[in-house]
Amino acid sequence: MDRVKLLEAFRDFFHYGTLDRLIDSYAVIKTESNTTIPADIDWQEEEYTFNRLFVGPSTPLAPAVASVYLDPEGQIQGKVTSQVRDFYDSIGLELPEIGSEPEDSLAYEFDVCRYLLLLIKEVPEIIEAYDEFINEHMKLWLPQFVQRGLENCGDSVAIRDVLGLINEWIKKESEMTDMSKELI
Amino acid sequence: MKKQMAFMVNSKKCIGCYSCAMACKNQYHQEVDVVWRNLVPLEKEDYPHNDRAFYSLACNHCATPICVEVCPVQAHVKREKDGIVVHSSDKCIYCRACIEECSYGASKDNKVLERAEKCSMCVERIDAGLKPACVQGCPTKALTLVELSELNDKDAVQYPAGFGKHTDLNPSTRFKVASVPELVMTKKDS
Amino acid sequence: MKQMGRGTGNWKRISWDEALTEISQKILEIKKKDDNLLGMALTKYSGNFGITHYGVEGMMSSLGYTTRFVGTPCWPAGIDAQNFDMGNMWCNDPEDFVKSKYIIIWGGNPAWNSVHTMKFIYEAQDKGAKVVVIDPILTQTAAKADVYVRIKTSQDGVLALGMAKHIVDKKLYDKEFVTKYAKGFDDYLNYLNKSVTVEWAAKESGVPADVIRQLAEEFAKADxxxxxxxxxxxxxxxxxxxxxAIDALVAMTGNIGKEGGGARYGHLQTWGFNYNAMVQKQPKGSKGYLGKDIIKSEFANDEAQAAAYANRTININKLAESILTTNEPPIRLLWVACKNPFAQDFDRPKLLKAFETLEMVVVVDQFFNETVQNADIVLPSTTLFEENTVNVSYWHYWIGLNEKAIPNQYEAKSDLQIAALLSKKINELDKGSCTFPQITDTQVWMEKEFNDGIHKFFGIKSWKDLKDGPRKAKIASSASWSDKKFGTPSGKYEFSSDQAEKFGHTKLPEFKERRKAYDKFRVLTPHTQFGLHSQFVNVDYMEDFNKEPYVYINPKAAKAKGIKEGDMVKVENKVGNVTVKARLTENVAVDVILMYEAWFKKGDFNVQNVVDDESSDMGTFKTGAPGVAIHDQFADIAKA
Structure with missing residues (x-):
């Protein structure tokens, strides 16, 4: 399993929201998590469900934004977004336009994890930033997000599967970072 | 007489727009269903027309506030300088005594954060020389702030119809009652 | 986003490029098939009256001659009326209510719908003015009045005639005004003497004769x-x-042209912008309608029309009917902007059927409402927080900037940005298909709306002065028509109007029978307190205090129908039905039911299920189409 590739695939799954990207990234997710793709996926329905859950145009049933789960009023572009923005800033990253899309959108957060993992190879101390982001941020909202997604995803096979894999991923990452902390 | 800041609720001018209640929500972003200030339509026996006269009600900043008396941790304090009853929710231990004892129901139960809450007349705004959010938000000046020792208004009443008469508390809020138009009514439209 | 089957809720995410390509291809296909672009139609109204939003009309013109839904569902009959009488719709500055001694608020509910005016009314009252409210509903404004008169709905003209007759009987009219500044008063006087009695007016309007006499005398004597x-x-x-009839009452008592007086309805004095975004040229060689349709809009100037061809105009209030019946060519592509037809347009069941016949529906909106549910492509539009524009009023005399406060959220774009992108795309596919300029900065568009006239009128050097705050127009008098020079053909106030006759009405404001009841209860669907038509009711903090819709029923009527407070009630008529919770109130008469028009994001409440598209009498003269008889609706009720 390639942790970076898996993160890339998670990112792409949520970032583009088009059918071809969903299919492609799902395939990578499955390969990198050493599981096999179920045969009976109705991709057309998966796409509609994906949009109902995460995109719109009706109110998304399980928005993929941390603020929705962490802000007391579920307000985006508030304190939570700004904390995540500050974190990105501390590691030298920023979105091209501030204030348009919230920095705590799931795809960006996956991308930041991916970036940090790559960086760890060069700068081992960066593990602390990764650890902080996983344990003090992502771990706090992903389980709620996954649960809301699972509750609303109906007969979906692929989305249900990906949500489950995200849940596993966050558990594992948080355990691993705990271990690495002990090592340090 | 000691200084006592008080809300003046002019029901005669109130148009029931809820701006006061919304301004309060906008200022403090309370939990859903926790409402410090609300607009209460008068019952039929107190005003003859449905939903056409209102009292904008929050904490009455009483002369002898029961909340101050029952609070075991002094989370409620009546300020010496202006009589405002200030509640510090960070001190609150959620014993619910004030919620149960306040005859006006001014102390609210925040079940989510497990604490009592109430209107403190926007003390932080008042201390900064501003009006409380609700007063500022009123588009018809129906809700204003007065200082009771200086109030000299023969139309101001303490216990209008439809507002509980709890003389032991001696609430500071004053009211002007809504008037009723002279009616000329066709019985049928057809 | 694109919906795979209208109303299915199955949406695909497509890029702006894909969406505009698909729309452009459809436009080009229509042009090829019909040899013109009349199959593309626009319906747009008051969703955003920022001046630059006329760029949507500009976008249509820049593509060619198209079909436009024209007119207004709001106020056209009154606009025509005031134009026949005075040559313009022009009200006093509302701030000058404080100078009034006697105020009649007739068929309006400012305590809910013009909250900012109430403080001036109160000030007048405090100074001793008498306030009378005339309305079929005991509104919040009525509760603030000195006298509330519940009139039979739509018999307002009759009451005004009765009052006029009494004023004539008592010789309380302003002789100088009616002789020097008016045309046709003698004819009006003859009509009143011949055809009107106070007793007749009392019977027709439901207002007792002695009250009519008292109101008339008080009104005529107050100054x-x-x-x-x-x-x-x-x-x-x-x-x-x-x-x-109401205008006539104000005129005959000499109250027109007077500060603190006036027949107040609205005004467009402050709307002298360039309409730069709106005025776009059709591409070379465009073909259109051979008739001589002229687009009229109450706000913007008439659009210049090329001699040979024109746009095809259709009554905005007959959207459903027109989609179903328009031919040669039929309406194939409907573009909806600044409007939520499913919440606001009349005869919703028919509209559902009509939408089925459309080949493509494009909706530009901010929220997922019922119109979006019935769209093929929805383009997310920015809110007022994400763009620059300039706003004026049709009531007060102020101007204000709307400044962009936040970046465009996600992929949302303003109407103007969408127009520029569509232009770019369709020109890529077929060069010369669109003339809309490539400007995407809303501030640039906003700046282009200003001119010397606007600068002078508001006492500013440039739009930048407005950054310090709104400005009020420099008006010589707070009264309209203060020089008594009217805009009518005679230059006088016209009690008798030849123009009215030309448009099929009586010359004089004579009695006109109201619409015959077609069911048991009159249905009134006026404006809600918590929003503006379909807008804002869905905002969270509004919902906190306005959780659900109701039908208001008189307790006596409810009792007869076995309906109790809180029961679910089915309101049904020939158009359709609505099921909604009952509230009992004597604020309405025994044979009237009331529901406030609003779009709730939860539930399917929609008053347009019981409102047909019957036209009002006037509107064609100044707005291009008659209005709608929204309050001439009837239905029966039953416990659901």
């Missing part, structure tokens, strides 16, 4: 006295006539 004619009283098959 100044004013009437605020609300939009409610003209949403009738005799609505324009109602306004004309």
């Amino acid at each position: 100044p006295a004013t009437i605020w004619a609300g939009y409610g009283l003209q949403r009738h098959t005799n609505g324009g006539n109602n306004v004309r």
Whole structure:
């Protein structure tokens, strides 16, 4: 399993929201998590469900934004977004336009994890930033997000599967970072 | 007489727009269903027309506030300088005594954060020389702030119809009652 | 996003490029098939009256000659009425209510729908003015009045005639005004003497004769006295006539042209912008409608029309009917902007059927409403927080900038940005298909709306002065028509109007029978307190205090029907039905039911299920199409 590739695939799954990207990234997710793709996926329905859950145009049933789960009023572009923005800033990253899309959108957060993992190879101390982001941020909202997604995803096979894999991923990452902390 | 800041609720001018209640929500972003200030339509026996006269009600900043008396941790304090009853929710231990004892129901139960809450007349705004959010938000000046020792208004009443008469508390809020138009009514439209 | 089957809720995410390509291809296909672009239609109204939003009309023109839904569902009958009488719709500055001694608020509910005016009314009251509210509903404004008169709905003109007759009987009219500044008063006087009695007016309007006499005398004797004619009283098959009769009352008492007086309805004095975004040229070689349709809009100037061809105009209030019946060519592509037709347009069941016949529906909106549910492609539009524009009023005399406060959220774009992108795309596919300029900065568009006239009128050097705050127009008098020079053909106030006759009405504001009841209860669907038509009711903090819709029923009527407070009630008529919770109130008469028009994001409440598209009497003269008899609706009720 390639942790970076898996993160890339998670990112792409949520970032583009088009059918071809969903299919492609799902395939990578499955390969990198050493599981096999179920045969009976109705991709057309998966796409509609994906949009109902995460995109719109009706109110998304399980928005993929941390603020929705962490802000007391579920307000985006508030304190939570700004904390995540500050974190990105501390590691030298920023979105091209501030204030348009919230920095705590799931795809960006996956991308930041991916970036940090790559960086760890060069700068081992960066593990602390990764650890902080996983344990003090992502771990706090992903389980709620996954649960809301699972509750609303109906007969979906692929989305249900990906949500489950995200849940596993966050558990594992948080355990691993705990271990690495002990090592340090 | 000691200084006592008080809300003046002019029901005669109130148009029931809820701006006061919304301004309060906008200022403090309370939990859903926790409402410090609300607009209460008068019952039929107190005003003859449905939903056409209102009292904008929050904490009455009483002369002898029961909340101050029952609070075991002094989370409620009546300020010496202006009589405002200030509640510090960070001190609150959620014993619910004030919620149960306040005859006006001014102390609210925040079940989510497990604490009592109430209107403190926007003390932080008042201390900064501003009006409380609700007063500022009123588009018809129906809700204003007065200082009771200086109030000299023969139309101001303490216990209008439809507002509980709890003389032991001696609430500071004053009211002007809504008037009723002279009616000329066709019985049928057809 | 694109919906795979209207109403299915199955949406695909497509890029702006893909969406505009698909729309462009459809436009080009229509042009090829029909040899013109009349199959593309626009319906747009008051979702955003920022001046730059006329760029949507500009976008249509820049593509060619198209079909436009014209007119207004709001206030056209009254606009025509005031134009027949005075040559313009032009009200006093509302701030000058404080100078009034006698105020009649007639068919309007400012305590809910013009909250900012109430403080001036109160000030007048505090100074001793008498306030009378005339309305079929005991509104919040009525509760604030000195006298509330519940009139039979739509019999406002009759009451005004009765009052006029009494004023004539008592010789209380202003002789100088009616002789020097008016045309046709003698004819009006003859009509009143011949055809009107106070007793007859009392019987027709439900207002007792002695009250009519008292109101008339008080109004005539007070100086100044004013009437605020609300939009409610003209949403009738005799609505324009109602306004004309009221105008006449104000005129004959010499209150027009007077500070603190006036027949107040609205004004467009502050709308002298360039309409730069709106005025776009059709591409070379465009073909259109061979008729001589001229687009009229109450706000913007008439669009210049090329001699040979024109746009095809259709009554905005007959959207459903027109989609179903328009031919050669039929309407194939409907573009919806600044409007939620499923919440606001009449006869919703028919509209559902009509949408089925459309080949493509494009909706530009901010929220997922029922119109979006019935779209093929929805383009997310920015809110007022994400763009620059400039706003004025049709009531007060101020101007204000709307400044961009936040970046465009996600992929949302303003109407102007969408127009520029569409232009770019369609020109890529077929060069020369669109003339809309490539400007995407909303501030640039906003700047282009200003001119010397606007600068002078508001006492500013440039739009930048408005950054310090809104400005009020420099008006010589707070009264309209203060020089008594009217805009009519005679230059006088016209009690008798030849123009009215030309448009099929009586010359004089004569009695006109109201619409006949077609069911048991009259249905009134006026404006809600918590929003503006379909907008804002869905905002969270509004929902906190306005959780659900109701039908208001008189307790006596409810009892007869076995309906109790809180019961679910089915309101049904020939158009359709609505099921909604009952509230019992004596604020309405025994044979009237009331529901506030609003779009709730939860549930399927929609008053347009019981409102048909019957036209009001006036509106064609100045807005291009008659209005709608929104308050001439009837239905029966039953426990659901």
